[in-house]
Amino acid sequence: MNQPLMILAGGTGFLGRHVAQHFRQLGYEVLMLTRHARRFGEVAWDGRTLGSWAASLEGAAVVLNLAGKSVDCRYNTVNKYAITRSRTESTRVLGEAIARCQRPPAVWLNSSTATIYQHTEGAQPANTEAAGVIGRGFSEMVAQRWEAEFWLAQVSHTRRVALRTAIVLGADGGALPVMARLARVGLCTPQGDGQQWISWLHVVDFCRAVEFLLNHPTLEGAVNLCAPQPLRNYEFNALLDQHYQPRWHLPQPRWLLELGAFLLRTETELILKSRKVMPQRLLDAGFRFNYPTCELALNDLLPQLG
Template sequence: MERPKMILAGGTGFLGQHLTRYFTLLGYRVVVLSRRAGAGQVAWNGRTLGAWAAELEGAAVVLNLAGRTVDCRYTAVNRYAITRSRTESTRVLGQAIAACQTPPPVWLNLSTATIYTDTPADEPANTEADGRIGRNFSEMVAQRWEAEFWVAATPCTRRLALRTAIVLGPDGGALPVMARLARFGLGTPQGTGRQWISWLHVLDFCRAVEFLLARPDLDGTFNLCAPQPLPNHGFNGLLDHYYRPRFHLPQPRWLLEIGAFLLGTETELVLKSRKVVPARLVQAGFRFQFPSCEQALADLVPQLP
């Protein structure tokens, strides 16, 4: 029997590599769309239709991960590239699906839990139903990304927007960087340390995608994050516990601003309060393998290089 085909647009990065391994083991034939064609990859430019679009014909699922990294200074050029890489890739996938004779029955598009506004420590967590959508740059990117997804004319395809929190894995994303900082005494609160961190173990990210694919009754927007977000000081405290450095260095906001400037990044990535819960996933019956950050780090820290 022919294996179901999964199209991973922008699947060469951190999440794409985990999904490729996970769904290949489940028996899928994973086809990655990349701007750099390589083994198992099909070339696209993330903007315009081309020969790649034929790959979508009869595919079992399309999952779009394409997006320029947000780990940079928000200059005008970078803002443009961050937004465009997400909206244009989404738009052209919609056009390709619309042109299929046998369109994929399901299309998942990444979005981000950063769509919700900076949430004060004592306010309730954001759910899909009553989350407060923000209006700063990264929040607007998320809204444009999702708007492009929902306007696509793909009536025969079930659609899910995945508002994904910070994914923790041993080999990419934020965790290896944060662990390195903790090793050098920077497992201390960043800024006030009262801002919340919403996060998700990379295995639960893959499991949640599998769960959503298997449930044709589910569509719309989903928060992909663990059910137990925690404050920044709690997260750093957990990491610090693993490394027990001889010295601890404080990280006031002004120092972080200087550090971010020198490293070519933005303090928003660590100072924004992201308090999000996966209300719809929980309601649908999804069971997290790593519901608490203690459990996730106990699994991941020993795997860090």
């Protein structure tokens, strides 16, 4: 019996490595579309134009698109253009490739972001797929253009799901190892006023949620991928402090964060925007999280970081 085929676009990073391992263990053949194909199981593409890579999509069980320039940079004109273009063009060209297939993929999962929702303060309700309030800043507009390109694709025989993913926590990539290094030297204090909400997801639950979506054919459209219990920034940092117990604690007022972000060539939005998101559609469909609370997730991950 042939293995089901997963096409993983932009899959050589942190999330892609975990997804590939998870689905290979489930018996899938995983083929990565990458700009620099160097090994077996990788096919070269540029994320913009059709090419010989498009033939690999024929008969695939699933296409998962994780492509996109990192947002961990300064939001100058050049980077804003690259952030937007890398998302919309990779989505557009995948849609064109799927539309040309004689045996189109059964499911197309395309990355989006939980940052699509507005800055959500205080006791405001969490953003669900049905009742979430879409924001109007740069990051939110990128997300809207990204999803618009996804829904414009003429792929009537392929089920589509937009993955509105929150910050994914893992021990070997993403934001957590950086946070842990800072926490060890005392930067596990509230950032800004510490009241901003953090929506997050353990990398194991990210992979399990992708698997769940593949196995539930009635789920299509936008789906929030985040744990069901967002927490405040000060609560998150308190968990880091509890684990590392540094000898001193350094304050992190907004002005200092702005200076640090400038020096590190990044943006304070990544830590100061309040993201309060609920995975309502996953919960309603019966998905059960292995790590529903951040305390459980960090208790699993932080010991792996040493």
